[in-house]
Amino acid sequence: MSAAPPGTGWPLDPATARTPVARTALDVQRLARSAADAHDIDSASSVCRACDRLVGWREDVAAVKRRAYAAEPYWGRPTIGFGPPDARLAILGLAPAAHGGNRTGRIFTGDRSGDWLFAALHRAGRASQAESVSADDGMQLFDTRIVASVRCAPPDNKPTPIERATCEPWLVRELQLLAPTLQVLVVLGGFAWNAAWPALASAGYAIPRPRPAFGHGAEARIASPTGALTLLGCYHVSQQNTFTGRLTIDMLDAVFARADEIVNAPD
Numbered sequence: 001m002s003a004a005p006p007g008t009g010w011p012l013d014p015a016t017a018r019t020p021v022a023r024t025a026l027d028v029q030r031l032a033r034s035a036a037d038a039h040d041i042d043s044a045s046s047v048c049r050a051c052d053r054l055v056g057w058r059e060d061v062a063a064v065k066r067r068a069y070a071a072e073p074y075w076g077r078p079t080i081g082f083g084p085p086d087a088r089l090a091i092l093g094l095a096p097a098a099h100g101g102n103r104t105g106r107i108f109t110g111d112r113s114g115d116w117l118f119a120a121l122h123r124a125g126r127a128s129q130a131e132s133v134s135a136d137d138g139m140q141l142f143d144t145r146i147v148a149s150v151r152c153a154p155p156d157n158k159p160t161p162i163e164r165a166t167c168e169p170w171l172v173r174e175l176q177l178l179a180p181t182l183q184v185l186v187v188l189g190g191f192a193w194n195a196a197w198p199a200l201a202s203a204g205y206a207i208p209r210p211r212p213a214f215g216h217g218a219e220a221r222i223a224s225p226t227g228a229l230t231l232l233g234c235y236h237v238s239q240q241n242t243f244t245g246r247l248t249i250d251m252l253d254a255v256f257a258r259a260d261e262i263v264n265a266p267d
């Protein structure tokens, strides 16, 4: 089997066999626009098949598997947002990993990048545990939601511009629904930083010109439909960055400490 059929018992699967399936970019736009809440986005996006190349890739990976996980089923579907839908802090990544989120069915779960991210969230008091290994490991996030700008694992971790644009309506609707509570968006890496601006603009946020440049610790405060939102840039928690020391534990903790300062600042 190449992907988990919807509604067959995968932990946290929001979809059923009757969930409408987006097969084109127009379908994504229509279904995202009509999503009334996070559950609607989660369920519809978790069965999305609008990008032929990414659907083929994620399902091939799920069928062939990595040797270390040969005995495990793979999710093989888009990864959805994780965490409370009324969070004040959101974390934006680029796309799930082939043998991480695409395997476990939960974003940043089951790979080294997730090890770094969830450990940092646990140190910050935002995650119930430091280890994130599977969708049914009991992890809870507090006042924090994690989303990806592209929901399917791409070959070489590189979605094409058309794939990014096709997936954008899911993110736009997610940002619109989060807007009443969202105060800080931590953006992991320059690709996600670049993807954030058009999605924020489409979601009704005021975008400065020129757009603020990405950097670790970069900070940009913008007007949201319901108040203000601060973007915080953070180097991606990729192995490339963490193994080389480009991103250290202290640097990552400092970003979440800054996020806490903003969220807890008096109005």
Ligand code: SF4
Residues within 6 Å of the ligand: 028, 045, 048, 049, 050, 051, 054, 055, 078, 150, 151, 152, 163, 166, 167, 168
């Ligand atoms: S990348 Fe996004 S739009 Fe494309 S198939 Fe996956 S969920 Fe659908």
